[in-house]
Amino acid sequence: MDTIADIAARRRTLKLLPDPASPLRGDGLDRETVDALIAATGWAPFHRACPAGRDGTAAPEPWRVHALDKPACLALMPRLDAFARPPAKISNMLAAADAMLLITWLPEEGSEDWAASDINMEHIAAAGAAIQTLLLAATEQGIGSYWSSGGCLASREVLRYLGAEEGEVLLGAVFLWPADIPGDVEAAPGKLRARRTPAAKWARWVDMHDRDAPSR
Ligand SMILES: Cc1cc2nc3c(=O)[nH]c(=O)nc-3n(C[C@H](O)[C@H](O)[C@H](O)COP(=O)(O)O)c2cc1C
Incomplete structure (x- = not known):
């Protein structure tokens, strides 16, 4: 069995x-499969509850998930041209996707989107953990x-x-x-994949015998 x-x-x-x-071509992922991935996503940790009623759902989780199946991805693709920001490569990816999930986070009440606050930092961290959980669950199912x-x-x-x-x-x-990608479809890896370093580069043990007792 595969480990985490x-x-x-x-x-x-x-x-x-x-x-x-x-x-x-193809039917895309069925909603049951995507719903199972979304359920796994929901096991990510979160530290601060969204205020009840923040978005009318009363869900305390600081993330929200909006899922589009393949027909919805294909329907959205041409409609993006009507919006101010050019769709660029998003259109290409919608043309390929078996499903697409938008994962959002909810800033604390009273703060504008990007206000720096401990609570917002933890909301973003929790939503990031949710996304990684989704990616791992998809990988486990063999879904790229x-x-x-x-x-x-x-x-x-x-x-x-x-x-x-x-x-x-x-x-x-x-x-x-x-799973089946036609050979003539342009495919690209993550640009930082090849630059990953071993843990020894960014992790260290803290040896307390090296440290003097802190002075008051
Ligand atoms: C918050 C976040 C946003 C990302 N956004 C993009 C993006 O807009 N375009 C892109 O090409 N890759 C994006 N990536 C993917 C990274 O480029 C990718 O994780 C990185 O190159 C390492 O490759 P790997 O995921 O294959 O290990 C994003 C990753 C994270 C964590």
Whole structure:
């Protein structure tokens, strides 16, 4: 059986960029499969509860998930042209995706989107943990994925159009890919994948015998 470490190492960014005029064929992922991934996502830790009623759901989790199945991805693709921000490569990826999930976080009440606060930092951290849980669950199922910042999908207009509440801020657009990818489809890895370093570069043990007692 695969360990979490195996699955974490197997997860990798894959960007699929077919011509939007020639979307990949297939039915996409069924909603049951995506719902199971979303349920796994919901086990991410979170430290601060969203105030009840922040977005009308009363859910204390600081993240929200908006899922689009393949027909919805294909329907959205041409409609993005109507919004101010150009869709650029998002259109290509919608043409390839078996499903796409928008994961947003909810800033604390009274703070504008990006106000620096301990609470907002922890909300973003929790939503990031939710996204990684989603990616690991997808990888375990053999489903390829890509965590994108979202480009035009992050704009308020597009989020509002898709039914997100006013305060939600996009943290990631997660594209889920089909198993069979035609050989002529442009595919790209994550640009930092090859620059990963071993843990010894960014982790250390703290030896207390090296440390003098702190003076008051
Ligand atoms: C918060 C976040 C946002 C990301 N947004 C993008 C993006 O907009 N475009 C992109 O090419 N990759 C994006 N990535 C994926 C990274 O480029 C990728 O994780 C990195 O290159 C390492 O590759 P790997 O995931 O295969 O290990 C994002 C990753 C994170 C964590």
